[in-house]
Amino acid sequence: MNDKVVRRTGRPRLDSGARERILAKIAKLDHAPAEEIEVATDALRDLLRSDPVTEAEPEPAAQIDTSDSDAGATAPDPSAPPSPSVHDSWTRLRQFSLDGTHLEGKLVITANRSDPAHGAFDVLRTRLVQALADKGWTRVAITSPTAGCGKSFTAVNLAITLSRYDSCRTVLLDFDMRRPGLARYFGVERAGSIGDYLRGFVPLEDHLIRPGPNNLHVGDRLAIGLNDRPEAYAAELLQQPETAAVMTHLERTLHPEVVLLDLPPALAQDDVIAARPHFDCVLMVVGGGMTTSDEIQEATRRIGEDKPVLGVVLNKADIEGDYAY
Ligand SMILES: Nc1ncnc2c1ncn2[C@@H]1O[C@H](COP(=O)(O)OP(=O)(O)O)[C@@H](O)[C@H]1O
Numbered sequence: 001m002n003d004k005v006v007r008r009t010g011r012p013r014l015d016s017g018a019r020e021r022i023l024a025k026i027a028k029l030d031h032a033p034a035e036e037i038e039v040a041t042d043a044l045r046d047l048l049r050s051d052p053v054t055e056a057e058p059e060p061a062a063q064i065d066t067s068d069s070d071a072g073a074t075a076p077d078p079s080a081p082p083s084p085s086v087h088d089s090w091t092r093l094r095q096f097s098l099d100g101t102h103l104e105g106k107l108v109i110t111a112n113r114s115d116p117a118h119g120a121f122d123v124l125r126t127r128l129v130q131a132l133a134d135k136g137w138t139r140v141a142i143t144s145p146t147a148g149c150g151k152s153f154t155a156v157n158l159a160i161t162l163s164r165y166d167s168c169r170t171v172l173l174d175f176d177m178r179r180p181g182l183a184r185y186f187g188v189e190r191a192g193s194i195g196d197y198l199r200g201f202v203p204l205e206d207h208l209i210r211p212g213p214n215n216l217h218v219g220d221r222l223a224i225g226l227n228d229r230p231e232a233y234a235a236e237l238l239q240q241p242e243t244a245a246v247m248t249h250l251e252r253t254l255h256p257e258v259v260l261l262d263l264p265p266a267l268a269q270d271d272v273i274a275a276r277p278h279f280d281c282v283l284m285v286v287g288g289g290m291t292t293s294d295e296i297q298e299a300t301r302r303i304g305e306d307k308p309v310l311g312v313v314l315n316k317a318d319i320e321g322d323y324a325y
């Protein structure tokens with residue numbers, strides 16, 4: 001195993017009692033409908049089972065996705081082919097190169113799939129796509145109670161595994177505008193300002209990028225909006241009518257089945273509340289050994305009952321550097 005796995009063994013862990021307490025707390029959240037709770041706890045249990053550190057034989061993703069490379073895997077609903085104009089809009093997006101070594105170094109474990117933990121993201125992808133289709137939703141906020149729990153890690157890995165669904169169009173946007181982090185995961189420099197895109201200063205095809213040809217089987221129906229500079233007034237920007245107009249334009253132009261918004265922590269500042277008009281539901285990333293059940297409850301309360309928590313991802317992120325809000 002590579003050193004990343006060794007490094008993971010040194011992380012603080014939730015013992016099984018703490019995991020059960022968090023699960024029980026989630027199940028008791030006042031305003032989370034029973035249906036969503038079901039998805040949340042199932043997704044969480046799947047992720048726990050596929051932990052490569054604690055399980056000698058991790059739960060294989062093969063139950064859901066048997067192919068070694070699932071490029072072109074069965075799509076959620078291939079019955080609605082994109083119109084030529086949607087196709088043209090996608091082909092106008094600039095392509096960028098994927099570097100497998102860089103991605104592996106950044107723990108993008110879904111890229112080369114050598115770490116068995118990638119199977120957890122396949123499971124999460126399948127559950128998410130089903131839940132979105134059932135509800136008629138597309139826009140998913142990825143947040144956590146506090147910083148460093150692994151929101152961006154989850155967002156990138158989920159986006160890559162979604163890109164392997166042939167007729168699923170996915171958009172991934174870096175909405176953590178005070179601490180933009182997605183560009184580093186992809187190794188993209190001079191990613192541009194997502195603030196300028198949301199203000200309407202930069203057209204969609206000049207800001208969003210898509211993966212170029214690669215041998216990692218990462219699909220090219222993944223549009224990524226990165227950011228290379230902090231926005232001091234992120235909450236205000238998110239509430240501007242221009243931002244809503246740009247998001248509507250994005251959806252009309254690219255017709256995504258899934259839009260992933262990599263958000264800031266829910267308990268830091270009010271950016272997540274300001275972003276509420278832009279998402280339908282939430283994936284809550286919980287940091288093993290970091291997040292308390294009270295923090296989960298408070299984060300969920302702040303987000304509001306009309307934005308259901310569709311899933312809870314128990315991740316085991318390290319806190320590195322001076323990452324702080
Ligand atoms: N499962 C994991 N195992 C090891 N390191 C992780 C894991 N998830 C995240 N990290 C690391 O933790 C740090 C914070 O993760 P990140 O996704 O950027 O957090 P967030 O976006 O929630 O602030 C990064 O250095 C990332 O590489």
Ligand SMILES: [Mg+2]
Pocket residue numbers: 151152153176181262
């Ligand atoms: Mg982040």
